[in-house]
Amino acid sequence: MKKLKYTVTDPKGMHARPAGILAAAAKEYDSEITVSNGTDEVDMKKILPLMGLAVSKGDDLIVTLDGPDEDAAADAVAKALKENF
Amino acid sequence: MEVFEGKSSFKGVAIGKIAEMKKAETVVRRTHVDDVDAEIARYHKAKEQAQAEIGELHDKAMKEVGEAQAEIFEVHAMFLDDFDDSVENIIREQNVNAEYAVATTGDNTAAMLAAMDDNPYMQARQTDVKDVADRVIRDMSEGGGEANTFTENVILVADDLAPSETVQLDKDKVLAFVTRQGSTNSHTAILARTMSIPALCQTPVTKDVDGKMGIVDGMEGKLIVDPDEATLEKYTKAAEAEAEKKRLLKELKGKETVTKSGRKIKLYANIGGIGDLNFVLENDAAGVGLFRSEFLYLQSNDYPTEEEQFKAYRTVAEMMAGKEVVVRTLDIGADKQVDYFKLDKEDNPALGFRAIRICLTREEVFKTQLRALYRASAYGNIDIMFPMITSVWEVEKAKAICEEVKDELTAQHIPFKDVPIGIMIETPAAVMIADELAELVDFFSIGTNDLTQYTLAIDRQNQHLERFFNAHHPAVLREIQMTIEAGHRHNTWVGICGELGADPELTEQFVKWGIDELSMSPSSILPVRQIIRNMD
Numbered sequence: 246m247k248k249l250k251y252t253v254t255d256p257k258g259m260h261a262r263p264a265g266i267l268a269a270a271a272k273e274y275d276s277e278i279t280v281s282n283g284t285d286e287v288d289m290k291k292i293l294p295l296m297g298l299a300v301s302k303g304d305d306l307i308v309t310l311d312g313p314d315e316d317a318a319a320d321a322v323a324k325a326l327k328e329n330f
Numbered sequence: 331m332e333v334f335e336g337k338s339s340f341k342g343v344a345i346g347k348i349a350e351m352k353k354a355e356t357v358v359r360r361t362h363v364d365d366v367d368a369e370i371a372r373y374h375k376a377k378e379q380a381q382a383e384i385g386e387l388h389d390k391a392m393k394e395v396g397e398a399q400a401e402i403f404e405v406h407a408m409f410l411d412d413f414d415d416s417v418e419n420i421i422r423e424q425n426v427n428a429e430y431a432v433a434t435t436g437d438n439t440a441a442m443l444a445a446m447d448d449n450p451y452m453q454a455r456q457t458d459v460k461d462v463a464d465r466v467i468r469d470m471s472e473g474g475g476e477a478n479t480f481t482e483n484v485i486l487v488a489d490d491l492a493p494s495e496t497v498q499l500d501k502d503k504v505l506a507f508v509t510r511q512g513s514t515n516s517h518t519a520i521l522a523r524t525m526s527i528p529a530l531c532q533t534p535v536t537k538d539v540d541g542k543m544g545i546v547d548g549m550e551g552k553l554i555v556d557p558d559e560a561t562l563e564k565y566t567k568a569a570e571a572e573a574e575k576k577r578l579l580k581e582l583k584g585k586e587t588v589t590k591s592g593r594k595i596k597l598y599a600n601i602g603g604i605g606d607l608n609f610v611l612e613n614d615a616a617g618v619g620l621f622r623s624e625f626l627y628l629q630s631n632d633y634p635t636e637e638e639q640f641k642a643y644r645t646v647a648e649m650m651a652g653k654e655v656v657v658r659t660l661d662i663g664a665d666k667q668v669d670y671f672k673l674d675k676e677d678n679p680a681l682g683f684r685a686i687r688i689c690l691t692r693e694e695v696f697k698t699q700l701r702a703l704y705r706a707s708a709y710g711n712i713d714i715m716f717p718m719i720t721s722v723w724e725v726e727k728a729k730a731i732c733e734e735v736k737d738e739l740t741a742q743h744i745p746f747k748d749v750p751i752g753i754m755i756e757t758p759a760a761v762m763i764a765d766e767l768a769e770l771v772d773f774f775s776i777g778t779n780d781l782t783q784y785t786l787a788i789d790r791q792n793q794h795l796e797r798f799f800n801a802h803h804p805a806v807l808r809e810i811q812m813t814i815e816a817g818h819r820h821n822t823w824v825g826i827c828g829e830l831g832a833d834p835e836l837t838e839q840f841v842k843w844g845i846d847e848l849s850m851s852p853s854s855i856l857p858v859r860q861i862i863r864n865m866d
Contacts, residue, residue, distance in 0.1 A: 254635075254638055256629065257451075258449075261405040261455060261458075262404065262405055265404065265405055265408040268408060291412045292405070292408045292409060292411075292412055293439055293442075293459075296452060296455070297443075299446050299448075299452065301449075
């Protein structure tokens with residue numbers, strides 16, 4: 246199991262399309278990937294729950310990855326977060 | 331005559347017949363099913379068809395209204411993908427029909443978005459989720475919705491418009507949108523702004539307006555139904571004047587800014603953030619003559635990182651697609667204060683610790699910005715400009731720091747371009763030594779607001795000084811002429827980015843003196859272009 250932390254820097258927070266890009270990136274991997282904002286934890290492969298997290302600038306997100314390809318998935322997710330949030 | 335008030339998302343006037351949007355009502359009944367696997371298969375078949383339709387809408391939107399508008403359909407496709415678990419679960423657990431399962435899933439998701447009180451953007455996405463659910467339900471039943479075709483131009487009234495509905499409309503025939511629900515964040519509002527037609531939302535229009543005469547006033551946010559003659563006449567005049575203005579601007583758009591004798595002037599835009607770029611492109615600026623980088627610092631609670639700045643500069647460079655973008659380095663102090671800089675209170679901030687003086691004192695802050703700018707230079711056509719210059723050494727020092735940054739980037743194999751360097755001419759000192767300064771830089775940009783204040787020793791905010799203030803004071807105009815001449819003696823191009831740059835009374839004078847560039851707020855660009863095109 247792997248965990249990574251990311252602080253949202255995009256002033257717009259989580260909009261639909263970047264949430265979709267993030268979900269699409271997570272879907273590429275077999276590992277279970279969840280993301281938490283401290284209160285709720287949701288499946289990162291689904292856009293609607295992701296949007297439901299109502300992430301805004303300054304929020305700390307914890308991503309938990311568990312599975313055979315968790316290392317590669319962690320890199321891809323970190324990249325998608327950095328580019329979109 | 332009846333008047334309904336709503337929220338306006340685009341200023342403008344539209345006059346025409348009102349048409350109520352016809353909607354296919356989808357009534358979903360809950361029925362019992364025994365063969366849940368067959369029901370789930372039926373859902374998947376409809377979903378596949380719905381995905382194909384969404385793909386077509388995406389392509390249609392791409393062609394008609396552009397990529398930004400088409401993106402919403404990519405989001406729709408992803409929403410639909412997420413429906414599977416919930417829909418299958420409901421069918422299996424409750425032995426119900428697929429229509430009911432899809433409708434329930436759509437409602438639940440919409441409710442989740444509706445509950446996000448402090449996030450109007452997410453709340454507005456309810457319409458999108460419902461649009462997706464309705465589409466799948468429609469695809470499971472026979473027959474489609476009633477087509478909305480119009481034989482004449484109409485003001486379209488609807489409860490709310492789903493993105494797929496707006497994209498299917500014959501947009502040439504729509505004069506304005508009026509919705510009873512919706513928000514200024516909704517897709518319809520965004521589309522209306524793209525189409526430059528008036529749109530009102532949250533307008534409590536009664537249901538009996540179909541076929542009546544109407545006026546949409548986007549300035550005041552009103553829909554007037556059955557207007558009396560005087561009102562109609564007033565708005566007809568306003569609409570004609572507006573159409574004339576639009577026609578004129580359309581005629582000037584895409585045209586060169588050139589005098590009759592063939593002298594070309596660069597007409598650029600002043601911007602204060604990425605959000606302004608739409609207006610820049612809309613008004614056909616040839617470049618950005620002043621990008622105030624302060625916004626990055628003012629909207630932040632701490633020093634913006636190199637990465638954050640790089641992202642912003644890169645976006646601007648890419649969106650301007652190779653057109654010149656002049657970025658002014660940090661210009662805070664005086665009237666623009668940022669807490670985390672922890673600057674001392676000053677008795678005389680206009681003459682105090684500000685702009686380049688801060689940058690040359692806190693080199694690490696300056697270097698972060700320069701690194702971000704040089705990195706972004708690889709993605710477009712960026713120029714760097716230093717504000718508040720009074721001495722030659724300041725320019726020499728700033729340029730030396732640029733060289734250090736370039737050496738670092740070269741050592742790290744990070745790509746960058748050899749960016750043109752310019753300075754603001756906004757102090758009388760800079761005017762007096764313009765010849766020496768011109769030898770050091772590629773361009774000058776005259777900041778007439780500060781130059782006027784420093785030359786006349788007048789604070790423009792002080793209302794007692796109004797009678798002593800003269801925006802066209804001969805001293806300031808002479809300084810502008812001197813700066814242009816000095817620049818040209820050393821092959822340095824000269825522009826104006828202060829308020830005088832957009833002053834129609836002075837445009838001809840500046841062009842005669844040989845100004846190379848004028849930078850102004852986007853809305854002034856086309857009117858100034860017209861003045862220049864009429865000059866000999």
